[in-house]
Amino acid sequence: MAKWTVVTMPGDGIGNQVLPEALRILKAVEFDADYVHADIGWDCWCREGNALPDRTVELLAKHKLGLFGAITSKPKKEAEAELKLELKGKGFSYFSPIVTMRQKFHLDTCIRPCISFPGNPLNFIRKSSNGGYDEPYVNVVVFRQNTEGLYAGVEWTNPPEQVRTALATHSKFKPFAKTPGSDLAISVRIITRKAARKICKAAFDWAKKYGYKSVTICEKPNVLRETSGMMEEEARAVAKEYPGIALWSTNIDAQTMWLTKNPEEYGVVVASNLFGDVISDAFAGLIGGLGFAASGNIGDEVAVFEPTHGSAPKYAALNPPIVNPIAMFLSAVMMLEHVGEIEKARRIREAIAAVVKEGAVRTYDMMRIPGGAMAISQGAASTTEMTNAILAKLETSRELVGAGLSRERV
Numbered sequence: 001m002a003k004w005t006v007v008t009m010p011g012d013g014i015g016n017q018v019l020p021e022a023l024r025i026l027k028a029v030e031f032d033a034d035y036v037h038a039d040i041g042w043d044c045w046c047r048e049g050n051a052l053p054d055r056t057v058e059l060l061a062k063h064k065l066g067l068f069g070a071i072t073s074k075p076k077k078e079a080e081a082e083l084k085l086e087l088k089g090k091g092f093s094y095f096s097p098i099v100t101m102r103q104k105f106h107l108d109t110c111i112r113p114c115i116s117f118p119g120n121p122l123n124f125i126r127k128s129s130n131g132g133y134d135e136p137y138v139n140v141v142v143f144r145q146n147t148e149g150l151y152a153g154v155e156w157t158n159p160p161e162q163v164r165t166a167l168a169t170h171s172k173f174k175p176f177a178k179t180p181g182s183d184l185a186i187s188v189r190i191i192t193r194k195a196a197r198k199i200c201k202a203a204f205d206w207a208k209k210y211g212y213k214s215v216t217i218c219e220k221p222n223v224l225r226e227t228s229g230m231m232e233e234e235a236r237a238v239a240k241e242y243p244g245i246a247l248w249s250t251n252i253d254a255q256t257m258w259l260t261k262n263p264e265e266y267g268v269v270v271a272s273n274l275f276g277d278v279i280s281d282a283f284a285g286l287i288g289g290l291g292f293a294a295s296g297n298i299g300d301e302v303a304v305f306e307p308t309h310g311s312a313p314k315y316a317a318l319n320p321p322i323v324n325p326i327a328m329f330l331s332a333v334m335m336l337e338h339v340g341e342i343e344k345a346r347r348i349r350e351a352i353a354a355v356v357k358e359g360a361v362r363t364y365d366m367m368r369i370p371g372g373a374m375a376i377s378q379g380a381a382s383t384t385e386m387t388n389a390i391l392a393k394l395e396t397s398r399e400l401v402g403a404g405l406s407r408e409r410v
């Protein structure tokens with residue numbers, strides 16, 4: 001029996017293209033794992049009325065380690081329209097299987113590294129004061145609280161009377177008190193002290209382990225006094241336990257502006273759910289965007305790794321597939337690091353870095369050309385060709401290591 005069993009959930013669209021490629025990479029570094037497939041996503045919703053079937057939940061509960069591609073999700077009305085005829089009107093409602101998975105398994109810590117690969121043509125370039133250009137090295141890891149905040153799911157259009165009555169006890173609700181129910185939508189931002197402390201602690205632990213000099217808490221406490229206020233309060237309390245690491249505090253709006261001014265100054269960034277989602281996408285844009293953005297959803301027992309991108313339906317039917325599999329590979333790398341396979345993770349990361357630096361094999365996004373059927377004829381590598389190039393680098397590094405050459409020379 002293998003040491004690890006990984007639950008593989010390709011999901012929808014391009015998830016089915018990039019996840020199998022990641023398995024080729026994991027096999028090449030001889031990760032000692034078995035893989036079990038699990039269904040998730042839009043097809044499950046349409047056929048079964050549940051985008052995260054119980055059998056998938058059971059597999060995750062059993063094996064505790066998941067690799068996930070991407071899913072398609074659509075607004076309420078479309079979800080209802082696409083549901084199988086026999087299930088229509090039977091009380092099924094669509095919930096995002098990712099959000100459900102995070103909440104079910106308390107995957108409360110989301111880690112999103114945004115680290116530039118030298119030579120990536122998508123890296124952020126900045127005009128320097130002498131009129132030239134420079135390319136800051138971005139090395140940011142975003143810690144996003146993954147289960148609370150505005151994603152807690154406590155929301156209404158036309159809130160029930162008790163909710164209105166409760167809200168009426170707050171003086172700031174006065175201007176809204178007369179708005180008809182059908183014209184009133186409310187989402188509740190819930191932050192618990194426990195979760196706030198946990199995500200801040202996870203951020204500081206990471207900073208300590210990997211030698212980052214600062215942790216930035218990125219919220220909006222001047223306006224969201226209670227919820228962002230509590231995040232900030234906990235960040236300050238946790239910071240006291242890490243004397244060598246500076247705590248910086250920024251507002252989410254200002255941070256999105258500053259990150260193109262001096263992104264190299266930031267190290268670990270920590271935020272609540274929605275702000276973490278926003279700021280991690282913003283930083284990811286500096287290092288290559290969706291083709292390079294990986295993430296880990298970590299709970300006390302279960303961990304699931306996934307690229308940040310979605311199912312990109314417009315490219316899902318192309319043959320050969322054209323999307324960049326690197327975000328998926330970096331998610332697999334995070335999984336290896338999570339289970340302690342540091343050397344295998346390092347080898348894959350270095351192979352990716354070598355291919356990116358060389359620049360001979362680039363998917364369409366890295367060439368800055370439109371995606372679509374024409375991309376390949378314009379010189380873009382297919383998804384498989386990108387994998388092959390990385391596999392070739394892995395093979396070279398294996399041979400050189402085998403021949404007794406030092407790691408530095410590989």
Ligand code: NAI
Pocket residue numbers: 069070071072073074098290291306307308309310311312313314322323324325327365371
């Ligand atoms: P998306 O991330 O699927 O695609 C947006 C665009 O980014 C694509 O059209 C493509 O141009 C580019 N792109 C995405 N992945 C790429 C890759 N690996 N390589 C190169 N280019 C890439 O987001 P979109 O179009 O807003 O959503 C499509 C579906 O995915 C929706 O149903 C949405 O709900 C879902 N979604 C799922 C997510 C997940 O599974 N975690 C996250 C985001 C969206």
Ligand code: MG
Pocket residue numbers: 277281308
């Ligand atoms: Mg997002």
